[in-house]
Amino acid sequence: MSDPFLVVEDLTVKFPTEDGLVNAVTDLSYTVEQGKTLGIVGESGSGKSVSSMAVLGLHDMRTARITGSIKVGGQEVVGLGESKLRKLRGKEVAMIFQDALAALHPFYKVGSQLAEAYLVHHPKASKREARRKAIEMLDRVGIPQPDRRVDDFPHQFSGGMRQRAMIAMGLINDPKLLIADEPTTALDVTVQAQILDLLQDLQREFNSAVIIITHDLGVIAEMADDILVMYGGRGVEKGPAKEVLTRPxxxxxxxxxxxxxxxxxxxxxxxxxxxxxxxxxxxxxxxxxxxxxxxxxxxxxxxxxxxxxxxxxxxxxxxxxxxxxxxxxxxxxxxxxxxxxxxxxxxxxx
Amino acid sequence: MTDVNHPPHDPENPAVTEGEELSASNEEQKLTFAQLAQTGHAPTELDPDAEPVLSVDNLKMYFPVKSSGLVRRTIGHVQAVDGISFQVPRGGSLGLVGESGCGKSTTGRLITRLYTPTGGSMQFGEKKQDIARMSNRELKPLRRDVQMIFQDPYTSLNPRHTVGAIVGAPLEVHNVVPKNKVLPRVQELLEVVGLNPEHYNRYPNEFSGGQRQRIGIARALTLNPKLLVADEPVSALDVSIQAQVINLLQDLQQEFDIAFLFIAHDLAVVRHFCPEVAVMYLGKIVEIADRESIYNHAHHPYTQALLSAVPDIKQAGQGRRERIRLEGDVPSPINPPSGCRFRTRCPLAQEICAKVEPPLLQIGPRHKVACHFAGEIGRHPATPVTSGLLGVDRQGSPDPAVTPQPVGTNPGYDKQWFDLDSQQMVSA
Known part of the structure; x- marks a missing residue:
């Protein structure tokens, strides 16, 4: 058994607000190994999204109070500077958001958004190379005629295709950890099935660690190796998927x-x-x-x-x-x- | 009025006694698990003899598509709903499922007459009045009987009105009770849906999502409707709250004898709530049947694909199941495929599917399906079952040797149906 790629220990995230301190995440610990999928289940406000955003260092350090430790491939993320975080984001850890229409920029072509993600981590690559990479990724996630669709704007894509484009963007730098935050909640069941199949195929291919955040127990059951149940900002149950779902x-x-x-x-x-x-x-x-x-x-x-x-x-x-x-x-x-x-x-x- | 968490129709419920009920007014009271289990509900049963409260026949809704520019000519139509027929039994529930864009919400809005249909009829109530063609003035008294519950409890309540004003508004619009009786009725309704009746003076933002949905339900109940159109009533709610609202709707249905048209994309919720289900695809009903037939003996390849796509909790630790994969996306309803609209994604499609539209053929006592190759999963016939009825040959070209028979015209179920095994009409 290899060392876990992601180690979260005693993570606590608090946000000061006008009404007082919001204890969004309290003393959360979990690990994810390469090639494994962790499913995080919980309702809105249980801290599941806040905790995974902390893994990417996406919280505003001026307001959020984060304590504890998050180690990505051995490197501590809590307290890391912005420039070092940027090297991490996309390259080591990528995130797929729930609402692909909101997460893609409406003014830029899908292809140039993908190419940008590639160029950030490959500064020596040419634009032509980045574009070729974008087309290759679109093809990989099953978008028909990728060499034509690469020049489409996000609104020209259907919901399922946008989600595929998001996944392509997430995977363009071969990240070792992929965080999917409610990746299929906005989609119809048949499209959801396509996206889940795709995620699983790609995980096998890249041997990446995956965290899938959802409230849908069925999705968790089919995707996850391990399950973490969150309630009120804390982990309340953790174990192998089959155990948690059959003998909770x-x-x-x-x-x-x-x-x-x-x-x-x-x-x-x-x-x-x-x-x-x-x-x-x-x-x-x-x-x-x-x-x-x-x-x-x-x-x-x-x-x-x-x-x-x-x-x-x-x-x-x-x-x-x-x-x-x-x-x-x-x-x-x-x-x-x-x-x-x-x-x-x-x-x-x- | 009885408390909703203490079902009035449950006689074998001695564990929950007065004062132990859980409601918003005494949240501190606690139920043990045995008592909580008593409040849980099994799925609703079908009453096969109930008279229809709503009978929809060949309903159509086409939205014009305008060209850009100064002269906005109509250049086409979105065929959102294209000739659907069904019945909702009195006090029963019909579920309407399908993917986004299939026309299920449009159907709900047609029945509440938020849209005027392009064609077809909708007979409502004991007098069987056709509400499809009525003017707004004629409709007003009928609007009391058909109410709607909306999906999003955050946008469907006016943030500047108190709960009392929201729930009481229908009473004032329809002038059913004197002004001084409005408040007592509002408080009664709030109690019915499990909210604290003293909270009538609060604003929607002071309530959680589940409580807001209860306010929306109270508003829909205000005028004692006979039919409730529930458009995705639980999909915006958290998982643990969904069950509360589903159980509440079941209680209300039994207590007030309300019929439901339950529109949802969640097949599991629909199965729990609705004894009868219609599956829509691109503006048409492709299969309509009782719960057992749809979920265990689906005959349409689209229904089968939908069901196989739903993730299964029991699959834990075993990876993804084998499923029927549908390729591509739903075609545009502006220019739908000829013949069967599902043929472009259908694994069974043959020549006849492009030429002839399959009729909604009754194949069991309460089961209709619109497919030339209708059959249970893995047992679809090799030759079209409909060719003899439609007067065409196996490729779908007109066959002068066969006389076509009328099929799929009745919005309800006939006593006779076409048996797929023997290829002829049979009766019970």
Whole structure:
């Protein structure tokens, strides 16, 4: 096993605002290895995008308060100067944004935006070379007639093609880490399937590390090797994808699973929502951030959920699967109480 | 009025007693998981005998495309909706799914008469009045019965109006209750959708996305509608909030006997909410059937491709599934392909598909499909099933030896249908 390419340790990001300090990310740690995919799941405001933007050093250093450590290929990113960050961005780490129409510049041709990304990291390359590279990348991501489409403007592309162009731009310098922030949320399912296939093919080809951020558990299930579940700015559950999705140990993850209907599952399974609303990051709840919405608080003696923050520790199934919950036997509670309600058909099979 | 988190129609619900209900007014109260599970809902069931509340026949909406310059001539039409027919049963739900640009939102706006249709009829209510051709004056009383829930709870509520003004506006427009009764009715509605009735004086920005969507739902309920057009009602909400709103809509449907036209691109949500589903592609319905037939026995290659594209949670750790890949993009609705509109991306397409448009053929008691090669996945026939009915040969050229039969004219379901295996009409 090689050393992980990205190591995030105790990352904390705070933003001062008029209303007070927003605790966007608190004590977040994770690693991603070359050739592996980490899926980060969470709702809006859970800190998933803020934490990954910190990896690229995209926060305004004058306002954001970032502590902890982010090491990209051994190099510390937190506190790194702008000129060094620029060398990193695009070359080592690239990002694909959710809204490709907003992320591409409407005044410039797709090809020149791609070529610019290439020229930044290859200052000795000629324009002709950069253009050839742009066409090659467009071809690689499956855009038909790339030598003609290279001179199109972003608005002349369809939604799926724009997303492909974004991926082409992200990969033009062969980055070792690709962060895809909700890469398919704005797309239709058939186009989403095309883009996910493409991402996976390209990852295999370049052996890059990938972080995929989404709220869609289905996308995570098909793409990720490991899953990190975030809630209220903290990692609350972490482990191999199959473990996290089939034997989750955190009531919030149970809630996520029980509140999305499954198109391939049993029609009889119930939809059990998580009551209440996500927490305010200005004034996070005491103890476990999820306790105001958790239906299992009464199983933990001594009101611990309200008073004490549970640590992110290995659960009963082993060191690879971590949870941040006070429950003594989370797997038992899940299998005996939660599963019979949300997926009765799974019990009958096993 | 009963609290929504405590379903009124659930008699075997002894665990939740009065005072333990969870609502905005007593958020501190906590449910155990067993109680929470009681509030969860299984999918809605189909009532096959329900009378239609809305019957849409051959509905068309063409938007003109104008040339640029001083004289703005019409140079073409966007055929957003091109001859669709369906029925929504009383108190039932029909789901409308399809990709962006397929015309599903336009259909919703036609039914609420935000657009005047180019052609076709829409019979609404017990009197079966045709709302497609009515003037605004004639429509006004009917607008009470057809209301709409919008996708984006951030832009569909006026930020300068209080919640009370927003929810009470329909009452004043239609002059249904005296002025001093508006507030009590508004508070009642807020309670129905699970909001604190004392919050009528607040502004939309003081609420979260899920709560705003509840305000939009309360506004739609104000006039006791018979039909609600819900255009992507949960797609702008966070995952954990989506289930709350879906369950709320299910409760309201049962309590007030409201029919839903549920427009969404999320096939899993539609499956949970709608016992009947219509799949649209480029302005046409390509397949319409009950839930079981669509999701487990889809006969149209487009429906099959859509379903296979949905990521599966159970796939965890096993990589991507094999799926039907659709190449390319949806063609332009200004100049749609001849014959079957899906043929340019269809893996089954043959000569006949370009020549003859497949009719929406009923192939089961509650199942219609528009495809010359209709069949379950991997079992599509080699010869067109429709050629005998349409009076054409296998290549789609007119065949004088066969007399064409009328097919696909009824917006509802017939007692007789075309059996694909025996290639003839059968009945139950």
């Amino acid at each position: 140990q955190m009531p919030y993850t149970w809630g996520l699973l029980s509140s999305v209907p499954d198109v391939h599952g049993d029609t009889a399974s119930k939809l059990v929502p998580i009551p209440g609303n996500p927490p305010s990051l200005l004034d996070p709840p005491t103890g476990c951030a999820f306790h105001p919405r958790c239906a299992h608080v009464d199983k933990v003696p001594g009101n611990k959920c309200v008073t004490e923050l549970p640590p992110l520790t290995a659960g009963p199934t082993g060191a690879g699967h971590l949870n941040r919950c006070h429950l003594a036997d989370p797997v038992g509670v899940f299998e005996n109480e939660v599963l019979p309600v949300i997926a009765p058909e799974l019990l009958e099979e096993s």
